Amino acid sequence: MEYAKILSAELNVPEQYAAAAIALIDEGNTIPFIARYRKEATNAMDDQVLRTLAERLDYLRGLEKRKGEVAAVITEQGAMTEELERALAAAKTLAEVEDLYRPYKPKRKTRASVAKARGLEPLAQALLAQDARLDVRAEAEKYITEEVPDAEAALAGARDILAEQVSDDAALRAELRKFYRAFGLVKSKAAKEEDSVYAQYYDFSEPVNRIAGHRVLALDRGEREEFLKVSVEVDPERACGIARRMFVKKSGGASAAQVDEAVQDAYARLVQPSLEREVRAALTEQAAEGAIQVFGENLRQLLLAPPIKGKVAMALDPGYRMGCKVAVVDPTGKVLDTAVVYPVPEFKRVEQAKSTIKALIKKHGVEIIAIGNGTA
Template sequence: MEIQKRLQEEFHLRKEQVENTIKLIDEGNTIPFIARYRKELTGSLDDQVLRELSERLAYLRGLEKRKEEVVALIDGQGKLTDELAQAIGQANTMTEVDDLYRPYRPKRKTRASVAKEKGLEPLAELIVHQDHKINVTAEAEKFITEEVPDAQSAIAGALDIIAERVSDDAALRKELRAHMMRQGKLSAKAVDPEAESVYTMYYDYSEPVLKIAGHRVLAVDRGEREGFLKVGIDVEEGPALRLISSRFVTGKGEASGLVLQACEDSYSRLIFPSLEREIRSYLTEKADEQAIRVFSENLGKLLMQPPVKDCVTLGLDPAYRTGCKIAVVDGTGKVLETTVIYPTPPQNKVEEAKRKLKALIEKYHVTVISIGNGTASRESEAFVADLIREIPTPVSYMVVSEAGASVYSASKLAAEEFPDYDVSLRSAVSIARRLQDPLAELVKIDPKAIGVGQYQHDMPKAQLDAALGGVVEQCVNTVGVDLNTASQPLLARVAGINASVAKNIVSYREENGAFQNRKELMKVPKLGAKAFTQCAGFLRIPGGKNVLDYTGVHPESYQAAEGLLKECSFELSDVADQKIGDLKERASEIGLSTLSERLGIGVPTLQDIIAELLKPGRDPRDELPKPLLRSDVLELKDLKPGMELKGTVRNVIDFGAFVDIGVHEDGLVHISQLADRFVKHPLDVVSVGDIVTVWVLDVDVKRKRIGLTMKKPAGSK
């Protein structure tokens, strides 16, 4: 109940929303299914909120479990008090629980534990008491043994015990941690100031802990790992020592002086190094979270790019010595023909390459060319632009990111899909299909290899995989999947379907022919009733016997959908014939509340059914702006400051956005150039795939860098 209450407060949700959502998650329902088909129970929470709530629920449950473990461990030592149990119960984070457990945690051999083994704990207690009448040295002489040769050794051991006790004080650590967060600075210094590296801007660098941007944290972390930087937390020592002494030094005698000495040792040797590691871990963790969030948003936008549908597409994988690999695919992605041309150095067989491509374009009625953006891309783009000018029929082209194409081409999956093609020809097919349907093609590739993130190889693998996997799953289920044409990797991303079940679906399809209806899924091995419930609504059957199988209406709502049509004086056949254009108006005349009561469904589900019936098989990507196709090419030397251009946002990072303006190199719009107002993060203004108007700020031909702005210059029309 406590966890549920915290979730209500943190997410600003009603009690029943959280209660129902927790129950749905615990029952094993997938996030896409809950978001799409259980809106009445969740109050129409979307995928993102549901995922965040699910992650927070897991953390809080883990926290409660840890609290129980710590209480049991301390109780097992016979040291649990009511006050300590209460403090553990009220802890809000794992760090707080660990701080409270620290004094009772079994430690490896420390200076304090060695001193305790020598019997010096009573002397430590005597010193901590700070009675100014006591002669500490005289008392210490009573502890001289074979292992403790003199009074000074005894006092030193006692101070080690006190220092560890100071370090283990949970309340003190909490205050010092907060102090270091408020006042500390993350600093970086060069290991070798003369060494050349990409980290030169961090060779003498310092920034407040509370203000440093995540991408700079990740940069100095990497610089440290690669041996170029020494990184640490700088904080003034005086305030921390005053805070510690105010807690532990209670007098002015000899013993008090020794306690102060122990406090100083505790801070420099134990507390500061420990908290420094904690704060750096915290900064890295937050930077990772931010980077993963940006990566996830970029990936989602990339996957949801509008497909260039029903176009015969020519995929061109550029190269120099080995030639450009060509693949022509039809509107469904089926390969029609492949070849290799050599228009680039060293062969430079430009005219021969033109003849080959002109013949393919004429033979298959190619309307668009998809060019990979890798090696020799600029030369290939110039060649294609020149070719287009010589063709009487309209043909356009687009440069697409080929990130991950080589990974896919060399994979087992690609070998199974194209056993007769070599790796490079598979890349050409993938490049063509990326333009036709980015989602269907990119799901075959590890999201980390798609190249729309920052420092992705430095991220915690499990956390990154979970986040990106959730994005892919959300996109696939938002669009829906054609059950009779979808690849195994695409099917595996559908809610409720894992890799083995996806493989079984494909095998069943190959053995029995196309699925005729959704119910037939129940015949697929290992796809039980639970999996059917989760996946059925996201799988589409175009041209099936029941038009509802081509919509996002879940089979559990078929009866309600048919009832709705009847209430509004329509037949199921009218849906297939698209003769229900005024369904929404007729439903409104009757009243959505009235209809929902008659049909036994909630209003949100009713609204979703109406939307699906009006557009069977609708693809939400079709409503987005179309990709920017080109027919001519620019070169870096053509760019001049002030020039106005249209471009496509290719990547969004913490400090700006990279925009493809038809030159081989993407231009950078720095965060300060995104708008005429303060921009907290570039994602607040632009997303991957956006078509934007930019103006050239500056061009560095030597370093191949282009500075752009989205602020309209004075005097521009």
């Protein structure tokens, strides 16, 4: 994979500088070091761009590695085709790779695997062909055994096989993923009848594509603390309609009715829970990244705030049990005086605290006061 070319296009930086940054990262240099001491090599990329480049580089390398692992497993199974090979090569996200791998992934015992073990896969494929002339019940009776007592049991097993096949279809999952992102609603309900800081989310709903990151994080916390039940919902009929258009033939007769039933089962039992987890995980990841960026920018502004020069300053470090620590410094930062006061009513020393502070201000000519986080 041409990492420098891809990152150059994504980050809008010249390819030669993207390649230089990759080489420096691979040599073990840290992002702060590269940003400060290797500006000539990277055309003075700042640490934020370099960090984004490093994160994307890790993702792309992980993607390439996963593609190789998946290709090896599928090839070992003798199932690799030119079409699948092209699809793997074209996949741009890990989700796409996992969708392609899903049909070939070793599975634990499932309803479909049990049905296959009972020899019902040919019946499932006969139903999927959706030949209107097929006598479904007569065909199913051919598969009656000790383990499959009647035609209905044979059809149920065949539908289980089809449901898993529908669930594993990469194209369907890609379409439904887009549908969830465009039309999904994040909803929350109260998990217990108790007032809490999450009361505003006891009957909450907002579109997936518009919900703010801080709300996502609040919903996650509320769910962890067992005050909320959170879900991602879409119109099930519209979602099933996407699958029907891909798998059910209008002229398929009784076979099509069986496939339609399998599609509905696949969506409700297999696809919907999986996509809901995926969408929520993506929302949480985006929200966390957004929060980190906001905190980082706030810290940056705080650290870059200009110092106050030429002033005698008093600093108060608030405290409760151990008191409030006070220090006075001159314009050069030299400590002129210190004290400990108890300005909270419970200690009955508020007046003493007031007189101590006032005396320090008068004695040293304090011009500004800096107060900590306000505890107590």
